[in-house]
Amino acid sequence: MVEFILARYNYWIVIILMMMGLYIVFSRGNLVKTIIGLNIFQTSVFIFYITIGKVAGGTAPILIKTYGDKDKEHGGDHHGDHHSDDHGASHGEVVSEEGHNAHTEPLSAEDAAAFVSGDAANALPLNEPGASTPDGESQAADSLHTLPDATPSNALTAPDLVNGPIAPRVEEVTVPDIALSLGGEEQGSTGASHSNVAHGDAAHADGGYGAEAAADILYSNPLPHVLILTAIVVGVATTAVGLSIAVRIREAYGTVEEDALEQLDNAAEFGAAPGEVPSR
Amino acid sequence: MSLISQLPVLPVLLPLVSAPLCVLLPKGRMPWVFATAISWLTAISAVALLFHVAEVGSVTYNMGGWAGPLGIVYRIDIVGAIVMALVALMAAAVFPYAKESVAFEVGTEQSPAFYSLFLVCFAGLIGVVATGDAFNVFVFLEISSLSTYALVALGAKQDRRALTAAFTYLVLGTIGATFFVIGLGLLYQATGTLNMTDLHERLTGQDNRVVRAGFAFIVTGLGLKLAMFPLHKWLPDAYTFAPSAVTAFLAATATKVAVYAMLRFLFTVFGFTFAFMDVALTLFILLGLTGMFAASLIAVFRDDVKQMLAFSSVAQVGYMLLGISFGTPEGVAAAVMHVFNHALMKAALFMAVGAVFYVTLSHHLSAYKGLGKRMPFTAACFIIAGLSLIGVPFTAGFISKYLLIQAAFEATLPVSSLFIVMLIVASSLLAVAYIGRVAYEMFLSDPPEGVNQVEMPWTMMVPMGVMTAANIYFGMDAETLTSLARQGADLLSMGGAK
Numbered sequence: 001m002v003e004f005i006l007a008r009y010n011y012w013i014v015i016i017l018m019m020m021g022l023y024i025v026f027s028r029g030n031l032v033k034t035i036i037g038l039n040i041f042q043t044s045v046f047i048f049y050i051t052i053g054k055v056a057g058g059t060a061p062i063l064i065k066t067y068g069d070k071d072k073e074h075g076g077d078h079h080g081d082h083h084s085d086d087h088g089a090s091h092g093e094v095v096s097e098e099g100h101n102a103h104t105e106p107l108s109a110e111d112a113a114a115f116v117s118g119d120a121a122n123a124l125p126l127n128e129p130g131a132s133t134p135d136g137e138s139q140a141a142d143s144l145h146t147l148p149d150a151t152p153s154n155a156l157t158a159p160d161l162v163n164g165p166i167a168p169r170v171e172e173v174t175v176p177d178i179a180l181s182l183g184g185e186e187q188g189s190t191g192a193s194h195s196n197v198a199h200g201d202a203a204h205a206d207g208g209y210g211a212e213a214a215a216d217i218l219y220s221n222p223l224p225h226v227l228i229l230t231a232i233v234v235g236v237a238t239t240a241v242g243l244s245i246a247v248r249i250r251e252a253y254g255t256v257e258e259d260a261l262e263q264l265d266n267a268a269e270f271g272a273a274p275g276e277v278p279s280r
Numbered sequence: 281m282s283l284i285s286q287l288p289v290l291p292v293l294l295p296l297v298s299a300p301l302c303v304l305l306p307k308g309r310m311p312w313v314f315a316t317a318i319s320w321l322t323a324i325s326a327v328a329l330l331f332h333v334a335e336v337g338s339v340t341y342n343m344g345g346w347a348g349p350l351g352i353v354y355r356i357d358i359v360g361a362i363v364m365a366l367v368a369l370m371a372a373a374v375f376p377y378a379k380e381s382v383a384f385e386v387g388t389e390q391s392p393a394f395y396s397l398f399l400v401c402f403a404g405l406i407g408v409v410a411t412g413d414a415f416n417v418f419v420f421l422e423i424s425s426l427s428t429y430a431l432v433a434l435g436a437k438q439d440r441r442a443l444t445a446a447f448t449y450l451v452l453g454t455i456g457a458t459f460f461v462i463g464l465g466l467l468y469q470a471t472g473t474l475n476m477t478d479l480h481e482r483l484t485g486q487d488n489r490v491v492r493a494g495f496a497f498i499v500t501g502l503g504l505k506l507a508m509f510p511l512h513k514w515l516p517d518a519y520t521f522a523p524s525a526v527t528a529f530l531a532a533t534a535t536k537v538a539v540y541a542m543l544r545f546l547f548t549v550f551g552f553t554f555a556f557m558d559v560a561l562t563l564f565i566l567l568g569l570t571g572m573f574a575a576s577l578i579a580v581f582r583d584d585v586k587q588m589l590a591f592s593s594v595a596q597v598g599y600m601l602l603g604i605s606f607g608t609p610e611g612v613a614a615a616v617m618h619v620f621n622h623a624l625m626k627a628a629l630f631m632a633v634g635a636v637f638y639v640t641l642s643h644h645l646s647a648y649k650g651l652g653k654r655m656p657f658t659a660a661c662f663i664i665a666g667l668s669l670i671g672v673p674f675t676a677g678f679i680s681k682y683l684l685i686q687a688a689f690e691a692t693l694p695v696s697s698l699f700i701v702m703l704i705v706a707s708s709l710l711a712v713a714y715i716g717r718v719a720y721e722m723f724l725s726d727p728p729e730g731v732n733q734v735e736m737p738w739t740m741m742v743p744m745g746v747m748t749a750a751n752i753y754f755g756m757d758a759e760t761l762t763s764l765a766r767q768g769a770d771l772l773s774m775g776g777a778k
Contacts (some may be wrong), residue, residue: 025451045461052469116704132513224468227415231461234422238454241429245447248433261444268441 010051030259031246035239042235046228053224061222184245287332288341288354290325291368292410294318296403302396308388309379315395316375319368319402326361326368326406333361334764338771340412348412349475355412359616359769362761364409366623370532371402373627377743378525381634385523386434394434398529401427405406405537414464414474414549418457419540421505424537425453425722428530432522442521449514456511458473458503463497466490467549479549481507487555495556496546504540508601512594519590520643524634529585531593532627536619539600543612547772552607562694564605569703571598580676580717586633586643588714589626593670595707596622602704603684610687612769617762621754625677628665628747632658635744639734648718650727655734657741659722661748666715668751671708675755679762681708 005012017040023039250256253264298318305311333339334354341354355715356364378398386394404424408417429450435442463505468474470490473732481490500511507515515535519527549559558715575594596618633643633715640647652659668675671682681704688700754761 022455025455031447034451038451041455042458045458045465048462049465052465223474224465227468227474230415230419234426234457237426238422238450241426242447242450242454245433245443245450247428247438248436249443249447252436252443265441265444280698 010047014044014048014051017041017047029247031256031258032243035246036241038242039235039239042231042238046232046235049224049228049231053228055218055220058218058220061219061225091178140190181208284332286341287325287329288339288356288410289343291322291329291341291364292354292403292407294322294325294403295371295399295406299396299399299403302399303392305392307391309391309652310380310393311392312375312379316372316379318399319371319375322402322406323365323368323372325366326580329356329363333358340411349478351411352416352477353411353477355476356410357771358764359540359543359740359772360409360768360770362616362620363536364763366620367405367533367537369408370529370623370627373743373747374525374529374532374631376739377528377631377634379739380737381638381740382523385438385525386495387437390434394431397427397430398526400424401431401529403555405533407697408537408541410474414467414476414479414545414690416620417544418461418464419543421538424458424534425457425505428518428526428534429453431526431530432518434526435521435523438523439521441517445514445517445521449518450513452504452511456501458501459497459504460501463494463501466494466497470494476544476549480551483550484553492556495550495554495560497725498593499542499560502538502542502545504616506535506542507594509567509574509594509598512571512575512597516587516590516611517591519630520584520587524586524630524637527590528627528630531590531630532623535593535597536623539597539604539615539619543604543615543772546604547612557607559606561605564601565695565700566600568598569700571595571601572585572703572712573705576707576714579714580710583645583712584643585636585718586630586644588718589629589633592711593622593626594713595711596626596669598707599681599684599704601767602700603687606687606691608691609766609769609772610683610688610690612772613762614683614687615682615768616765617758620761620765621656621676621680621751624747624750624754625665625668625675628661628744628751629669631740631744631747632662637737637738638736638740645718645721648721649725652720652723653733654727655736658736658744661744662722663715663719664720664748665751668755670711670715673755674752675752676751676758678755679758683762703705746771 021037021039021041024040025034026037028034028037116147246256249261253261255261255264295318298314302311302314305314323376329339338357340348341356342348343352343354346352369468375398378395382394384390401424404422404427405421407420407423411417429446432449433443433446435445464474467483470486470488471479471481473479504511510619518566519531522530546560572595575591575598579588579591579595582591600615600618600622601620603613605611606614636647636651636655637643639655651662662674668677671677671680685701685704688697688704689755691697693700
């Protein structure tokens with residue numbers, strides 16, 4: 001239970017921020033504070049979208065030149081709501097060591113195709129042994145319900161195993177035939193209950209070029225990033241309009257406190273409400 | 281690349297592209313001439329699109345040549361084409377009206393900014409209708425909302441309360457939009473797509489908490505935007521204090537477009553088969569009915585005529601929700617018809633209110649004393665549109681209420697149909713009460729001493745007259761539109777898929 005809660009910590013951040021923001025909007029009488037609350041509320045949504053788009057182990061969705069001709073991002077949306085916190089101990093080291101050049105680790109063709117086609121669970125053990133990483137066990141343990149067959153105990157014995165964490169360190173530019181793939185494994189480990197749905201859909205949308213994207217790098221899903229950039233722009237615009245209206249309110253009423261404003265309006269209700277400019 | 285293949289995108293692009301150009305024009309009359317010309321061009325293309333869609337069925341347009349579901353797709357079905365034509369025609373009527381009214385209420389100093397804001401708002405509203413991409417709906421909703429906040433605030437020249445009204449609208453509108461985005465995020469998480477048709481395909485048969493939460497967020501968010509009864513707090517103030525031309529345009533289009541977006545999400549995206557739908561529809565019956573009565577009752581006791589009509593708008597949204605809540609193609613068709621007809625009557629009514637303000641400098645009921653003698657044309661327009669609001673035969677309002685009642689009898693509802701029909705009629709009687717109060721002042725009170733009949737600028741008279749005439753015309757000859765709405769509703773409720 002505790003693990004269940006901790007593993008989704010970013011969702012908790014989203015919820016807490018969202019409630020804080022809404023509460024500020026409703027409870028604060030100062031107009032500027034209301035806008036700040038609104039901003040916090042919107043920020044929670046940004047974080048929510050970033051969480052959706054994150055693929056564990058995936059790098060920022062920026063095209064890397066080496067793979068210039070294969071510029072399709074790894075298809076679909078893999079809901080990586082788990083970051084290194086739920087990776088096994090062995091994997092944790094790998095990530096920390098390889099974090100800076102994780103993007104140079106390619107997916108094996110079969111591996112990626114299998115993930116893209118939503119068959120990850122069954123396909124894993126069929127891949128060449130090297131395709132599984134040392135952390136496979138811990139990953140699979142985390143998400144047994146999504147990947148019932150993905151306990152690659154044989155993987156640990158594979159000779160390729162050693163290549164995995166080391167190879168990228170040795171070579172600046174990895175070649176696609178290094179079959180080991182951290183990212184591929186981690187995709188399978190997006191242990192949230194909806195991940196099976198998501199994988200199925202990835203297949204639906206992008207199965208067409210799954211094979212072609214196979215040798216590519218693992219990226220985070222770029223679409224939520226784009227969406228949230230749009231939403232940020234909207235948020236900035238809203239803040240700007242809101243604050244400028246607050247400035248105008250201050251000019252017209254001499255206060256930005258809601259209670260005082262209401263009082264002034266009520267007072268004005270009995271006579272004719274005075275316009276900003278003395279009426280003609 | 282013939283013009284007809286670009287038609288779906290034309291009504292969005294025309295105002296959107298011309299809005300920044302409008303800012304560059306010199307102060308004075310030029311921006312108005314420009315904006316009016318654009319609004320007419322847009323109206324022509326939107327009507328052409330309506331005829332085109334009525335002929336060949338739904339039209340799909342791939343933005344930038346990227347096909348869906350990956351690209352952004354504009355998809356216009358019959359209901360969409362009707363709503364789009366409605367918005368464009370309203371703009372074409374309100375822009376000419378705006379000339380004198382805005383020069384009087386806002387001044388000509390800010391006219392380039394005012395008209396470009398107006399165009400942006402217009403473009404956003406059309407965009408919501410045109411797009412077939414769920415996230416794009418949010419973007420266009422915000423484009424129109426952001427400009428609306430500023431437009432409402434421009435009413436401050438007459439009454440500084442416009443500023444607080446705009447601020448409240450901004451806060452609530454943003455919360456609504458953000459709720460909508462949260463819902464979209466959840467749906468995206470569950471399906472991995474944002475294309476509406478695609479969403480529908482993948483949501484079919486799915487029923488889990490993610491989808492349910494997404495549904496709830498989207499319905500609440502859109503509910504805020506369309507002023508569903510308990511979420512309507514922003515509407516009366518915003519409509520009351522905005523400049524008259526802005527109110528006439530917003531009342532006729534903004535909530536209507538949100539209703540259409542709601543229809544689209546309920547029926548095209550989620551579909552009748554969605555397990556959670558019953559809960560929502562039952563809620564809509566309840567909220568629709570409460571809204572009809574509560575808002576109408578408030579309207580009866582308002583002395584500010586503009587405010588009275590604004591509350592009446594909230595009540596009328598209740599009728600639309602009621603139509604949706606029946607969950608039948610008949611009900612949806614009635615809701616669409618009411619969207620259309622309510623836009624006609626509210627545009628005419630708010631134009632009349634603006635005309636009265638132009639002459640008397642007041643929205644208060646006392647300013648309407650003896651208006652039948654002072655401003656016979658305006659008073660006549662007000663009364664005809666008011667009758668349409670009540671739902672008197674031979675006016676547009678009658679048609680949609682008739683359809684609504686018919687749909688109520690045909691639908692299977694949690695409560696007795698007869699009960700609902702009686703409530704519809706009873707709330708119409710409340711409309712008699714508040715329109716009657718104004719009518720009494722206009723025709724049965726004597727005008728104050730020493731005031732004579734006043735001349736109105738023709739740019740205000742003509743749009744008002746056209747709107748009033750439309751109320752009568754669509755009350756007499758609703759056959760074409762009704763059958764179109766019916767076709768569209770059938771299409772919507774089949775999930776929008778061909």
